[in-house]
Amino acid sequence: MIRNDITGLVAQAIHNAQAAGALPEFALPTFEIGRTKDLKHGDYTTSVAMQSTKLARMAPLAVAQAIAAHVPPHAAVAAVTAVPPGFINFQLSDAWLTGQVAEIEAASGRYGDIDLGGGKTCQVEFISANPTGPLHMGSARNAVLGDALANILAAAGWRIQREYYVNDAGTQMRTFAETLYRRYRQALGHDAPLESHHYQGTYMHDLAREVVGEQGDRFLSMPEDDAIAALSDIGRVKVLAWIRASAEKLHIYFDNWYSEKSLYEPGGVFDHVIGSLRAANMTEAKDGAEWLRTSLFDSDRDEVLVRSSGQPGYYASDVAYHYDKFVLRGFDRVIDVWAVDHQNQARRMPYLMQALGLDPKRLDIVLYDLVRLYRDGQEVKLSKRSGDIITVDEVADEVGADAVRFLLLTRSNQAVMDFDLNLAVQQNDQNPAFYVQYAHARMASILRTAAERDFPAAAWTAGDFGLLGHPAELTLLRKMAELSEVIEKAATQLAPHHLAFYAQDLAGTFHAFYRDCRVISAEPAERELSCARLRLVAATKAVFARVLDLLGVTAPESM
């Protein structure tokens, strides 16, 4: 990307200035090229001169001037200026900016992609809600965050796999199956009251009736434990189908569904990993349990792998599952998306990596904060236990998948988020999701209108973008040229919200262009300019569609 070119120019300029005697010899400090806030300062800026004053034993502005005077020429750079107190500013050339139209076209929908990943593999594991009920809105943030992250990392050069980890091995699953068994008996007219720890939601009734419809009463004659085991499998499959449908409603498609239970099959991953941990002397028997010796690392305590009951603990699943991800399946990198209430678990993950002999940096845990739902100004409490839940399906049906996704993505991860159901459902200018979609629809409309007014695509696809030069056109081109930097920031910080804000910026910039520059002109003298502008509009539409695609929001041709 162009910013990297400028970084290289600055390094070269310092070297040149030193060779010419304009600067004393000193080691190149680490410096960054930043975006300016105001165009009057150019497009890019660096504070390297101010950082080097002590090294150079010169006034900051004098250092800046010496560097600026030795920047090699570059086609994309129109001006390099040194200004008080010591900034060096770079202005992009109009020719480079207008040339981005051709770059966008050549990228065919992948404009702004970068290569941070270098084609390495990265698994993004997200949602992973217990398969004990429908997907509720608490999981929607996880869903949208994980999916957008996967999109963004793919644009940043990683080969992505999306995985759902099915927590089908623990006591939650057992409780679910017991509940289903009782509801099943109730559905057949038997007395089987629920206890307080069972799932109270009405969906369990529906599930039980469905099972009765398909399987009849055959589980009544079985021993209770056998019936519960059978119902556990049947129920899990049905609930996972619900979850899959809900995810698809939000435009989310998983490449793989991984069963926690499968870790514990005889001779399976767990047996394998605990064997190698024992061989490496990484486990220790203590108080009747078997512990992973994580205190060998930065932790101040060990963690239980096998409880004194003989059952593996939860940490054992984490160990075995991540062993499978890294060692057996060979992912170069793994990202787990977890709610902030798992923060303590997240803290322990690096120790697990070290115990397995893996570099902890290959694993990122993305924590996100809670979502508080509001309706009519009142907070809507979510409680799966009491059955008082708001499902993803309800909200997606009411609000639309695009609005859900966009609104959930316009917050940084680690901030408690208020989600206003009333606001989201409004299909008007109060809803930012519609603001960005409207911009895309407007671009589509301009191209349609052009075709009706003697500007078919064939007339302008070779339009001369060198005719572009109006400030509003250049501003629009500048904004589009930022995309690769936004993708880099979002990918590096694992923070998709940067894309959501960029989408709003880009929409605003386009609307300003639309106001200032008439695209379709009937004047013969302006026909060439119209063609150039139509080409710009088509390029903008492509960039906008790309951004919406990364966010998982549809780009409508009309609305």
Added chain:
RNA sequence: GCCCCUAUAGCUCAGUGGAUAGAGCGCUAGCCUCCGGAGCUAGAAGCGCAGGUUCGAGUCCUGCUAGGGGUACCA
């Protein structure tokens, strides 16, 4: 108690140690002979408190206040 996160405009939120802190909603005043007014322009309005580091702090450090979360052989 200890640990983590958060605190920016009336509201919901952005803000990679840099130059005059931004956006949407709401409020005020304007803008359609002509490509989509679901749009645009202008205005009022803000970094929780106190120190520190730095040439420079909304951003880094310390303390305080307030809110959220976490501190099991649970999942």
